[in-house]
Amino acid sequence: MSKLLRRIQYLFRRNRMEADLAEEMEFHRAMLAREFPDGAGAARAWGNTTLAREDSRAVWLGPWLEGFWRDLSYGVRGLARERGFTAVALSALAIAIGLNTALFTVFNAIALRPWPVKDPGRVVNVLRRIGSGSRAGGLDGFGVAEWRYLTEHTKAFTGLLLTRNGERVEVDRRPLSLTWVTGNYFSVLGVEMARGRGFLPEEDRAQAPEAVAVLNYGTWRNDFGGDPSIVGKTVRLDEVPFTIVGVAPETFTGTSPLRVDFWAPLSARRVLRPHDAEVLPWLTSLDHCCSSMAGRLAPGFTREQGASEVELLMGQLHGKSEHEGGGAVITSGTALLESPDSQEHQVVPALAAMFAAMTLVLLLACANVGNLLLARAAARRTEIAVRLSLGGSRGRLIRQLLVESFTLALAAAALGLALAWSAPAAIAARLEPENAFGLTPDWRVCAYTASLAILACLAFGLAPAIQATHGRIAGALKREAPLRFSRLPLRSVLLAAQVAISVMLLAGAGLMVRGLQHAQHQDPGFRIDQVTVASLELPAAAYSGQRAKIFTSQLQNALAETGGLPASGLASDVPMENSRTFTDIRRTGEPPGRERIVQMHDVTGGYFEVLRIPLVAGRNFTPGDAGRQVVLLNETAARSFFGADSPVGKTIESAGKTWEVAGVAKDAHTTDPGAIAPTVYWPMTGRFNLPHVLIADAGAASRERIAAIVRGLEPKGRVVFAPLSDNLRSQLEPARYAAMLAGALGLLALALASIGMSGVFAYMVRQRTREIGLRMALGAHPAQVVRMILASHLRALAWGLAVGLAGASAASRLLRSMMNGVSPFDPLAYAGVFALLIAAAAAASAIPARRAARVDPLTALRWE
Amino acid sequence: MTHKPLELLPGTLDTLILRSLQRGPLHGYAIMQALRDRSDEILQVGESSLYPALQRLLLNGWVKAEWGASENNRRARYYTLTAPGRKQLASERADLERMMAAIRQVLETA
Numbered sequence A: 001m002s003k004l005l006r007r008i009q010y011l012f013r014r015n016r017m018e019a020d021l022a023e024e025m026e027f028h029r030a031m032l033a034r035e036f037p038d039g040a041g042a043a044r045a046w047g048n049t050t051l052a053r054e055d056s057r058a059v060w061l062g063p064w065l066e067g068f069w070r071d072l073s074y075g076v077r078g079l080a081r082e083r084g085f086t087a088v089a090l091s092a093l094a095i096a097i098g099l100n101t102a103l104f105t106v107f108n109a110i111a112l113r114p115w116p117v118k119d120p121g122r123v124v125n126v127l128r129r130i131g132s133g134s135r136a137g138g139l140d141g142f143g144v145a146e147w148r149y150l151t152e153h154t155k156a157f158t159g160l161l162l163t164r165n166g167e168r169v170e171v172d173r174r175p176l177s178l179t180w181v182t183g184n185y186f187s188v189l190g191v192e193m194a195r196g197r198g199f200l201p202e203e204d205r206a207q208a209p210e211a212v213a214v215l216n217y218g219t220w221r222n223d224f225g226g227d228p229s230i231v232g233k234t235v236r237l238d239e240v241p242f243t244i245v246g247v248a249p250e251t252f253t254g255t256s257p258l259r260v261d262f263w264a265p266l267s268a269r270r271v272l273r274p275h276d277a278e279v280l281p282w283l284t285s286l287d288h289c290c291s292s293m294a295g296r297l298a299p300g301f302t303r304e305q306g307a308s309e310v311e312l313l314m315g316q317l318h319g320k321s322e323h324e325g326g327g328a329v330i331t332s333g334t335a336l337l338e339s340p341d342s343q344e345h346q347v348v349p350a351l352a353a354m355f356a357a358m359t360l361v362l363l364l365a366c367a368n369v370g371n372l373l374l375a376r377a378a379a380r381r382t383e384i385a386v387r388l389s390l391g392g393s394r395g396r397l398i399r400q401l402l403v404e405s406f407t408l409a410l411a412a413a414a415l416g417l418a419l420a421w422s423a424p425a426a427i428a429a430r431l432e433p434e435n436a437f438g439l440t441p442d443w444r445v446c447a448y449t450a451s452l453a454i455l456a457c458l459a460f461g462l463a464p465a466i467q468a469t470h471g472r473i474a475g476a477l478k479r480e481a482p483l484r485f486s487r488l489p490l491r492s493v494l495l496a497a498q499v500a501i502s503v504m505l506l507a508g509a510g511l512m513v514r515g516l517q518h519a520q521h522q523d524p525g526f527r528i529d530q531v532t533v534a535s536l537e538l539p540a541a542a543y544s545g546q547r548a549k550i551f552t553s554q555l556q557n558a559l560a561e562t563g564g565l566p567a568s569g570l571a572s573d574v575p576m577e578n579s580r581t582f583t584d585i586r587r588t589g590e591p592p593g594r595e596r597i598v599q600m601h602d603v604t605g606g607y608f609e610v611l612r613i614p615l616v617a618g619r620n621f622t623p624g625d626a627g628r629q630v631v632l633l634n635e636t637a638a639r640s641f642f643g644a645d646s647p648v649g650k651t652i653e654s655a656g657k658t659w660e661v662a663g664v665a666k667d668a669h670t671t672d673p674g675a676i677a678p679t680v681y682w683p684m685t686g687r688f689n690l691p692h693v694l695i696a697d698a699g700a701a702s703r704e705r706i707a708a709i710v711r712g713l714e715p716k717g718r719v720v721f722a723p724l725s726d727n728l729r730s731q732l733e734p735a736r737y738a739a740m741l742a743g744a745l746g747l748l749a750l751a752l753a754s755i756g757m758s759g760v761f762a763y764m765v766r767q768r769t770r771e772i773g774l775r776m777a778l779g780a781h782p783a784q785v786v787r788m789i790l791a792s793h794l795r796a797l798a799w800g801l802a803v804g805l806a807g808a809s810a811a812s813r814l815l816r817s818m819m820n821g822v823s824p825f826d827p828l829a830y831a832g833v834f835a836l837l838i839a840a841a842a843a844a845s846a847i848p849a850r851r852a853a854r855v856d857p858l859t860a861l862r863w864e
Numbered sequence B: 001m002t003h004k005p006l007e008l009l010p011g012t013l014d015t016l017i018l019r020s021l022q023r024g025p026l027h028g029y030a031i032m033q034a035l036r037d038r039s040d041e042i043l044q045v046g047e048s049s050l051y052p053a054l055q056r057l058l059l060n061g062w063v064k065a066e067w068g069a070s071e072n073n074r075r076a077r078y079y080t081l082t083a084p085g086r087k088q089l090a091s092e093r094a095d096l097e098r099m100m101a102a103i104r105q106v107l108e109t110a
Helices: A002-012 A014-035 A039-046 A049-081 A083-112 A144-153 A185-189 A217-223 A266-272 A279-284 A303-318 A340-379 A381-389 A394-431 A443-468 A473-477 A490-521 A546-561 A605-611 A623-627 A635-642 A700-713 A725-731 A733-767 A769-777 A782-791 A794-818 A827-853 A857-862 B012-020 B028-038 B047-060 B083-109
Strands: A123-129 A157-171 A174-181 A212-215 A234-237 A240-247 A262-265 A292-297 A327-332 A531-537 A568-571 A582-587 A596-603 A615-618 A630-634 A651-654 A657-665 A679-683 A692-696 A718-723 B063-069 B075-081
Touching: A002 A014, A002 A049, A002 B047, A014 A049, A014 B028, A014 B047, A014 B075, A049 A083, A049 A394, A049 B047, A083 A340, A083 A394, A083 A443, A083 A733, A123 A303, A144 A157, A144 A279, A144 A303, A157 A185, A157 A234, A157 A266, A174 A217, A174 A266, A185 A292, A212 A217, A240 A266, A262 A266, A266 A279, A292 A303, A303 A327, A340 A381, A340 A394, A340 A443, A340 A490, A340 A733, A381 A394, A394 A443, A443 A490, A490 A733, A490 A794, A490 A827, A531 A700, A546 A568, A546 A623, A546 A700, A568 A605, A582 A635, A596 A605, A596 A635, A605 A692, A623 A679, A630 A635, A635 A657, A635 A679, A692 A700, A700 A718, A718 A725, A733 A769, A733 A782, A733 A827, A769 A782, A769 A857, A782 A827, A794 A827, B012 B028, B012 B047, B012 B083, B028 B047, B028 B075, B047 B063, B047 B083, B075 B083
Parallel strands: A174 A262, A212 A240, A596 A679, A630 A657
Antiparallel strands: A123 A292, A123 A327, A157 A174, A157 A292, A212 A262, A234 A240, A531 A692, A531 A718, A568 A596, A568 A692, A582 A596, A582 A651, A615 A657, A630 A679, A651 A657, B063 B075
């Protein structure tokens, strides 16, 4: 054991140890020279310096390591000699490994890396499963009142906390984001403040709210100049003074992937939004939901015990008869699952598709390099044969070839890691400037990259190494190229694999591009052109809750009373803005618990007129509907709740009230370009927020008049106008990026495949030079020779194409959500793939074919 | 008369080095001199076997090395026998002597 330790010590202090040895031997030589002044004697007594040094090193490295060392330096020398091969193989591998590592870095940041808190293994997300049994739906959070009950009764958790993010506040006219947290947030997580303190329990009481806040470290440094005396100072959030009690440590950026500038206690929401009548019920009533809950498991309790305790307590709280109890789910404390409703559904499939694509790129690079290695090994047949015939063992040779591959893979991994260091942060900054992921690679990323390199090395190196050392020595020594290949040559399999993978990647990219085109030209079901959206900017503190409702009805009346304005309508959210509000409803007569989730928009009748969405049954909203219990359904909702019957005049149940269906609107993509969800339109009341105003054909004059109406109602108000088509463009932005990324990957795949193919063809020409020369000497035309060369691999190409197409059509099912309704068998996308691939194959074969056609018969026949 | 230098039997060099260190620390050159002088110049140890052997002894922990001043005031590396080294020498020496007795016996009687 101590021997092993000394060996390891040697590895770390090698330079020092070797210098010692050198000096000691130098001393020895000097002493010899003194004793034998005539040089001859000294040289005889001295011996071989290099050998002595190498042998000394071998003592420490041990026989196995010493051999490895020798193979490594041999491999490096070999790679350095063949620069072209090394450059191609290295860049292919480095790009593939780099892309995989970059993706993994992102995945690591959102899904694997635990929150930077004390003992993160005990900190978990607590989620509620909506519905039960076969109708189990998505995951959701908990209400404040529910959290309070759970906190008071739990034994499985030493602490439970609640967070709710996404409150925008203005500080010195800069928009910043605030996250509401329970008073125990920092103490349960065990976050040590960089300055000041976390919240105290008495600072989060619904009846006695305190205006205190904790600052994010980055915000403190950037927006507050790192003011060392910030603690105790007052900062005005939306003009409401808050006292800063602490600054979070640099490592802690919150428990969600979203950026947080301030944390404040839940109850402080009453101070920030004094006019919002919903805040107090949100803090105290059981009817309000849902914030994200996390907790620290008590010692000795498992996640399952925690989940069943939460289920039990929720059942107690809501009474057994309630369907509310539901199931509880506990997951690791990482950012991905923090807000399940919004994150999980979008991020996970996208990540899965990306991982699949990146794995394919890596496999492609491996097949590629494997093929190049095969060609190289064929060129080294003589060397290998000589070594085998001189008694080198086959295992030893395979090891040496593998070490060479390993060197290549390791160098590629280093380059890839460098790529991954810079790429994800740049990509993430473009895609989602709001996020706060830590995207620097950590040990997990390095371990992932290293294992990728080792797997890749085995994938591309092992088979060629085995094949290269296989076969008869005598034939190889005579450079006797075998005229018959084995039935399934490795080279053809690798070639087919390359073609198949490229086809899959290209087809995926093609389909996504087609999906994007389709979405840009599809009929959204409503008018986009010449519709203007007017968004109101009013002092947020004053305009929430009841005040917003009053303002909404005043605005509605003012717009209706002012003559000569173009048609206009109010809406809670702008079409294609990708903002979704859900509620659950059931048909009157269905038992409670049969609720289904629908999308909801609050609108006025003008909404349907401006957007030209026709009503297929019943009537539109009238101004008098604002306080009445009527709704409109879209066709999908009508079908889903009432089947073939006309829903007009029938009723639905929602939030404990009964609503009459006044009419049915034609289906339209009012939320996003994807599938149309069941949608319920409610009369606009301003209950959520201030409405947007949609205006048809708004000229400059009518815009000014609308702005004047708003100012008349609220002198501080401002109106921002934007064309509705802007929304469609930003809606398609992620799809555009995805298509761009897929296209780039596809081109990369194509480039890799072309390099691979041209490598194979070049090798074939080299291997069959003699045969080609013979045929040409006997009068074969160069074109015939070229055809012969290509024909032998046509079968591999055809197989690759077939497998690739099958794989692509299977994979396209996964991509369906990103294809906006384009068929997975879209002929145009596939035709494009074929054209590109054939062009690439032609290009790849051009150079080797020309070389083959130019083979001089005499030279070729004399070639050994 | 001078004897023709002989190659050492494999495996004996380590034991001889340990034995030469029993009287006290020596540097590499002094070890070589000691082996040569005490064998009446029969045992000539080349440096290409001496230094790897010393590294082997270091690796096994039988000797330790320290820099010190040589007799002519140059920096030299002195090797010292460790406790495990002493134990190793005792057992190796016994083995070696039995081996040599056996060889002599075979040479004289056969």
